[in-house]
Amino acid sequence: MFEVRPYPELSWSLSRHKTMLTCSRKYAYDYYISHNGWISSADPLAKQTYRLKKITNLEMHFGSVVHDLIYQTIQASLKNQPILSEQAFIDEIRRHLNRGFIESTKKEHLWQNRPKHYTMLHEIYYSQTGSLPEAKVKKITDRLHRTVSNFFSSKTFTDVRSKEYMEFVESETFRYMKTEEAKVYIVMDLVYKDLNRDKWVIVDWKTGKSSDEDRNQLALYALYLLQKHNIESLDDIIIRNEYLVDGTHVEHQLTDQDLVNVQHLYQISMEQMKLFLEDGSQNRPLPIDQFPMQDDPRVCARCNYQELCFPPY
Known part of the structure; x- marks a missing residue:
């Protein structure tokens, strides 16, 4: 049964981490102030923030x-x-x-x-x-x-249409791993078993350019797959980026160090997130004025919360 909670559950994802680094005020709006804003009885600020989100x-x-x-x-x-x-x-x-x-x-x-x-x-x-x-x-x-x-014409869709060579696992499902502190959310576009190569394949479709963050994202995917399917070795996992704008694909073979790096990133990030909490047991945030605003107008120009940060009156 759905339960209305005054504060959201603490969780972690790469997108949440990126938001916190980009602008802590946006982080507060995205993950705290907008909470319950979809409920008819919510206060006006929560409704407005959820709408802008x-x-x-x-x-x-x-x-x-x-x-x-x-x-x-x-x-x-x-x-x-x-x-x-x-x-x-x-x-x-x-x-x-x-x-x-x-x-x-x-x-x-x-x-x-x-x-x-x-x-x-x-x-x-x-x-x-x-x-x-x-x-x-x-x-x-x-x-x-x-x-x-x-x-x-992509490698992945060619594989999908040759069903006898692949074993479908999951696609576009909102998954998470559990740690002692929080749920770590992961959304993978497609996972299948390549029967020819006896490899697990994780696919990420890209409609934009490659990013320096891609490798950490891929390492998270690999961690999830290792945990869920009890895979013995990273060598059994291939991670593929399909870049749809230029029609190329890149396959990555991750190392143990990649997993160490993303786990370290998670730990440092969680420590920073906890600094924004007034009560960690409830995940109750500090007052909004304790979340500093971004001072780069180029970032603010792309933000959804302009009318909250710069009201017209």
């Missing part, structure tokens, strides 16, 4: 739509159901993007009341112009055909 931007919305459609396509293929053609896949992405634009410009009242179920684009919400920047629209338009074409 749900704002997305054009690049993130594009990536989310692509990931969702890839998941659906792989599921259909594994069940021997019809899958979309490349053109139908492109058309479906366009439909979702257009719907997001319409919801942002003409259905803000619906988003205000049900922010989880409607799209609000950052570019629309804070510009108040009712239009998207032409440069961003061109960027997404240029990526669209390449991304879809590269997915259909």
Whole structure:
């Protein structure tokens, strides 16, 4: 049974860690002030913060739509159901993007009341112009055909369609590992067993550029797989990044040192997170003014919480 708690459960993820490093005020809004903001009886600030938390931007919305459609396509293929053609896949992405634009410009009242179920684009919400920047629209338009074409010709989708050589495990499931201190959340795009090579394969679809953080993300995935499936050696795990914009894939063979590094990162990060707590037993945070604001205007310009940090009155 769902229980309303005054404070959220302490948890950890790489995205949470990154938010804390980027701006501790945003960290407070994301993980504390917005808590319970989806409940009708919540206080106005929690509702407002939760609503702002749900704002997305054009690049993130594009990536989310692509990931969702890839998941659906792989599921259909594994069940021997019809899958979309490349053109139908492109058309479906366009439909979702257009719907997001319409919801942002003409259905803000619906988003205000049900922010989880409607799209609000950052570019629309804070510009108040009712239009998207032409440069961003061109960027997404240029990526669209390449991304879809590269997915259909990708190493991973080729493996998926050759079902006799792979054993499907899980995909896009919100998983976590438990430590003594907190749940560590992990979202893996796809996991399967390559029967030809007798290897476990973890796939991460990328609709943007590679990042220095990718390796820690991959090490977390490997830790989870080792723990869940009692795999004896890291040598039995291959982690693959599929870069859909340029049509390349990179396979990584992690080392024990990679696992040590990410575990060390987790420990240091948790220590920092606990400094923002007034009561660790309840995960009750310090007052909001104890979470310093970011002082880089370029970071603030991309943030969802501008109206809280810089109110117009």
